[in-house]
Amino acid sequence: YTTRNQGEDVVSGLVKTCSVSVKQKMAEVRDQDHALEEAFPEVLRSLRDMAKGLVYEKGWSAQEIEFTFEGPTGDKLYLLQSRDMVVRRTKPYPSFVPAPGLKEALLAKGIGVSGGALCGRIVFSLDDIKRFRNEEPNTPLILIRSDTVPDDIQEISAADGLLTGKGGATSHASIVAHQLEKTGVVGCSDLVVYEKEGRGVLKGKTLRCGDFLSIDGRKGFVYEGRHEIQGD
Numbered sequence: 001y002t003t004r005n006q007g008e009d010v011v012s013g014l015v016k017t018c019s020v021s022v023k024q025k026m027a028e029v030r031d032q033d034h035a036l037e038e039a040f041p042e043v044l045r046s047l048r049d050m051a052k053g054l055v056y057e058k059g060w061s062a063q064e065i066e067f068t069f070e071g072p073t074g075d076k077l078y079l080l081q082s083r084d085m086v087v088r089r090t091k092p093y094p095s096f097v098p099a100p101g102l103k104e105a106l107l108a109k110g111i112g113v114s115g116g117a118l119c120g121r122i123v124f125s126l127d128d129i130k131r132f133r134n135e136e137p138n139t140p141l142i143l144i145r146s147d148t149v150p151d152d153i154q155e156i157s158a159a160d161g162l163l164t165g166k167g168g169a170t171s172h173a174s175i176v177a178h179q180l181e182k183t184g185v186v187g188c189s190d191l192v193v194y195e196k197e198g199r200g201v202l203k204g205k206t207l208r209c210g211d212f213l214s215i216d217g218r219k220g221f222v223y224e225g226r227h228e229i230q231g232d
Contacts, residue, residue, distance in 0.1 A: 017168030046074030115183030
């Protein structure tokens with residue numbers, strides 16, 4: 001959720017979102033968040049009651065709910081839309097092999113939104129993707145963006161993974177990565193992207209086109225270099 005913004009700001013990834021529950025905040029290591037449960041407990045209580053009504057009283061399946069609220073009390077909460085939750089993959093995702101080198105290579109943590117462990121070369125444009133597909137057709141490619149917009153669909157479709165500096169679990173990048181079954185990490189707030197220059201900076205490290213990067217679409221971790229994967 002976010003305050004003082006519109007829904008399209010969230011979907012486009014232009015604003016930083018906060019956790020809904022304290023459990024989510026802890027799981028995603030979002031220490032700076034003001035979780036809805038902490039900041040607006042009455043709103044979350046009403047939201048949970050509405051969700052329970054849809055699922056347990058009306059017999060609906062698990063729901064993805066879009067909501068808004070105009071104040072701190074439960075009577076100021078409004079449901080905008082609700083739809084059946086997307087069925088998630090039950091088969092285990094590939095994961096990185098635990099090793100000292102993996103921990104040392106950790107650059108940052110974002111929000112894992114799709115897929116599992118992925119190692120690949122960094123790309124910033126469709127031209128980059130085409131070049132590496134010709135030179136190294138079997139090497140996965142990870143597209144880096146500050147955020148994504150609908151016009152980026154061609155690049156996202158052609159790449160194998162996606163890493164963005166902005167956005168949350170409901171951002172455009174997150175939804176598209178999941179729908180296209182791409183490995184995705186969004187909301188990596190320490191990432192600064194200079195798309196026209198073909199480089200990014202993350203925790204003082206410069207990421208250039210062609211460099212190897214590893215991302216974890218489940219846990220949201222971003223690692224420098226290549227690392228061994230299990231269960232692929």
